[in-house]
Amino acid sequence: MTNNKLKDIYNILYSHYGPQNWWPGDSPFEIMVGAILTQNTNWKNVEKAIANLKPYLDPFVLLNMDIDKLISLVRPSGFYKLKAQRLKNFLSFFVERYNGSIEEMKKTELGTMRQGLLSVPGIGMETCDSILLYALSKPVFVVDAYTKRIGVRHNIFGGNATYEGIQKIFEEGIKKDVYIYNEFHALLVKAGKENCKKRKPLCKTSPLEDLV
Ligand code: SF4
Incomplete structure (x- = not known):
């Protein structure tokens, strides 16, 4: 029924x-970043933040970026200090565990990948599953x-x-x-x-x- x-x-x-035709984004990494920035805001605001981030959309570049600079770039997405910190949390996880490689991450067993993402402070179930489905093409x-x-x-x-x-x-x-x-x-x-x-x-x- x-x-x-x-x-x-x-x-x-x-x-x-x-x-x-979701999710708007030029690369899986951009989709991951967008999934974090879209928490509690509308997509128009996220687009502005993504446009600011475009020249720096690389996990190592963003991870090493000064936090104040990252805060200023993500400002249009609202809750910008929180989101900059959440991005840093995610980037640390992504670089430490997968060397910043989407392909490496994709090789991981789905349940393990989901558990890992959910262990990152600031990544809840909706954000985690958006990353899995829209950035990594996993059936979640x-x-x-x-x-x-x-x-x-x-x-x-x-x-x-x-x-x-x-x-x-x-x-x-x-x-x-x-x-x-x-x-x-x-x-x-x-x-x-x-x-x-x-x-x-x-x-x-x-x-x-x-x-x-
Ligand atoms: S408005 Fe909501 S409850 Fe009403 S028919 Fe549409 S989806 Fe269903």
Whole structure:
């Protein structure tokens, strides 16, 4: 039942909105940086910070960069001191464990890679899984507030469902496919922003109206 519901939601959103082609970024490393900078802000602000960082987008260069300079570069993304520190935390991990190499990181067993990322201060489950899916093309479903809101409103799970509980439902309910996970998450974000508002869902104009 849930499987069919998830498939219906995916198919309807995909045919309504079309492919979202996430994640914007010129390289996997840029996507990793973007995943950290996008915490608690909108993508427009992240784009400005990424534009500042473009000449320095190398793990060793950023790791060795003076923290005040890094803070000034990431300033447009908000919470800039915190984010500069989180970036440094991630960069230390990435350089120490994988020598700053995406290819090296990709060779690691998925569970070990996820555990490692989650051990970095400031990297929570959503950021970790965004890095795994969008930068490293690993089949990991990313859960966010929109996933939860739409799932609850469509009775796929209850309001007390945990991040990992929701993730399991999606990963067991749909084909394990990086492209589908990529698009499904992006489509849920799109549907959440356009119609499934926090306070008042706009069901009458939602492509998912018939499924409520
Ligand atoms: S706006 Fe209504 S129909 Fe659309 S996703 Fe939210 S609850 Fe479902």
